[in-house]
Amino acid sequence: MDVTVGNSRVSGTARAPPSKSYTHRALLAAGYAGGALVRNPLVSADTKATARAVDHFGGDAERVQADWEITGFGGAPDVPADVIDCANSGTTMRLVSGAAALADGTTVLTGDRSLRSRPQGPLLDAIADLGGSARSTRGNGQAPLIVDGPIEGGHVEMPGDVSSQFVTSLLMAGALTDEGVEIELTTELKSAPYVDITLDVLESFGVTAEERENGYRVPGGQTYEPADGEYAVPGDFSSASYLLAAGALAGGEEVVVEGAHPSEQGDAAIVDVLRQMGADVEWRQDDGEIVVGRSDLDGITVGVADTPDLLPTIAVLGAAAEGTTTITDAEHVRYKETDRVSAMAEELAKLGAAVEERQDELVVHGGDSDLSGARVDGRGDHRIVMALSVAALVADGETTIEGGEHVDVSFPDFFDALGDLGAAVER
Ligand SMILES: O=C(O)C1=C[C@@H](OP(=O)(O)O)[C@@H](O)[C@H](O)C1
Numbered sequence: 001m002d003v004t005v006g007n008s009r010v011s012g013t014a015r016a017p018p019s020k021s022y023t024h025r026a027l028l029a030a031g032y033a034g035g036a037l038v039r040n041p042l043v044s045a046d047t048k049a050t051a052r053a054v055d056h057f058g059g060d061a062e063r064v065q066a067d068w069e070i071t072g073f074g075g076a077p078d079v080p081a082d083v084i085d086c087a088n089s090g091t092t093m094r095l096v097s098g099a100a101a102l103a104d105g106t107t108v109l110t111g112d113r114s115l116r117s118r119p120q121g122p123l124l125d126a127i128a129d130l131g132g133s134a135r136s137t138r139g140n141g142q143a144p145l146i147v148d149g150p151i152e153g154g155h156v157e158m159p160g161d162v163s164s165q166f167v168t169s170l171l172m173a174g175a176l177t178d179e180g181v182e183i184e185l186t187t188e189l190k191s192a193p194y195v196d197i198t199l200d201v202l203e204s205f206g207v208t209a210e211e212r213e214n215g216y217r218v219p220g221g222q223t224y225e226p227a228d229g230e231y232a233v234p235g236d237f238s239s240a241s242y243l244l245a246a247g248a249l250a251g252g253e254e255v256v257v258e259g260a261h262p263s264e265q266g267d268a269a270i271v272d273v274l275r276q277m278g279a280d281v282e283w284r285q286d287d288g289e290i291v292v293g294r295s296d297l298d299g300i301t302v303g304v305a306d307t308p309d310l311l312p313t314i315a316v317l318g319a320a321a322e323g324t325t326t327i328t329d330a331e332h333v334r335y336k337e338t339d340r341v342s343a344m345a346e347e348l349a350k351l352g353a354a355v356e357e358r359q360d361e362l363v364v365h366g367g368d369s370d371l372s373g374a375r376v377d378g379r380g381d382h383r384i385v386m387a388l389s390v391a392a393l394v395a396d397g398e399t400t401i402e403g404g405e406h407v408d409v410s411f412p413d414f415f416d417a418l419g420d421l422g423a424a425v426e427r
């Protein structure tokens, strides 16, 4: 679907959707438990893939108004009766591979073309080291995957710079093994705050796990049990970043983003990034509200080792800022739904921005020339689509973004939210 966004001013109140990362974990943790009511979940293409996996393992995921009522499969997942389709969701594939490794039999996992091109090798090796067997059908470390369990647990060494989701997967499954799982990271952990989200959810489900000097450890033989039988999902800061960027670049009057209570999400760093660039932004943490108004922004240097999903948003802010914005520590951002370093370099160039791509950096030279509306390709990637839509607010004329439907992965109502803030959006 093409979406055309015109040069616009935005103002008013918008709500960040519920957190995708917390929802995936809560659904699977509820599956690992006897069940749970997951309140205020993100209902999107990606989280539906995790809910389907819970069904495949012998649980049941049912929508009850705005909540998700999960009947769990307990500590022992059934062997699925069919292939698990993880669609576009890396989180689903990685977390569900760990669950598959607990089942007494074979699980096959696949996904769409994008997901079938993403790296899984370190997780497959780890499952083998823990007493299971796991392989890629093509022998290239990519899905389709065949996972055989059950694993017993033990010690594994693993790189930390490909995906933190491997750690999350093993911690969540490891609690249900006999021996527990100890993960020793052989390279620096990227996306580390996502493991903090995992530890946060585990704690809410009564599961103990801990960070160690070079990794993590989860004791085995534990039981998942949510306090009061329910779990409430906080708002999503990666999604909020597009709304905040829209306010900072194109605010007529102020933009208020609701649903922004503090949690373990590293992407709350968007507030500091905006502040450092000179935006007028205030986070009223007790109210869960962030208020932002339009300002002239200056380029900064910012690392995204902990916050890969912010790269597209920061690239757009940089394209509209005065001076140069250098986004560093970005190599792992190439392993997402698309290579987002390349995608943002190429698509922002179509709008007239001067962008340089390096292996682990994106350098955006803002300011000198105004952005001009153009036809751009969302690359089948929700975050590229949303970031380019924000750029369109400040580009001259109209910008047409191809593949607008992909926002269904993390922020299904994105274009409604943008339109409600006053943006000219045509679908
Ligand atoms: O665990 C999670 O919920 C996520 C971890 C991050 O991925 P990596 O750990 O692969 O960098 C992030 O990019 C992704 O959107 C969600």
Ligand SMILES: C=C(OP(=O)(O)O)C(=O)O
Residues within 6 Å of the ligand: 020, 046, 088, 089, 090, 091, 092, 309, 336, 337, 383, 410
């Ligand atoms: C990379 C992302 O998610 P996943 O890894 O679950 O596909 C994302 O949402 O930006």
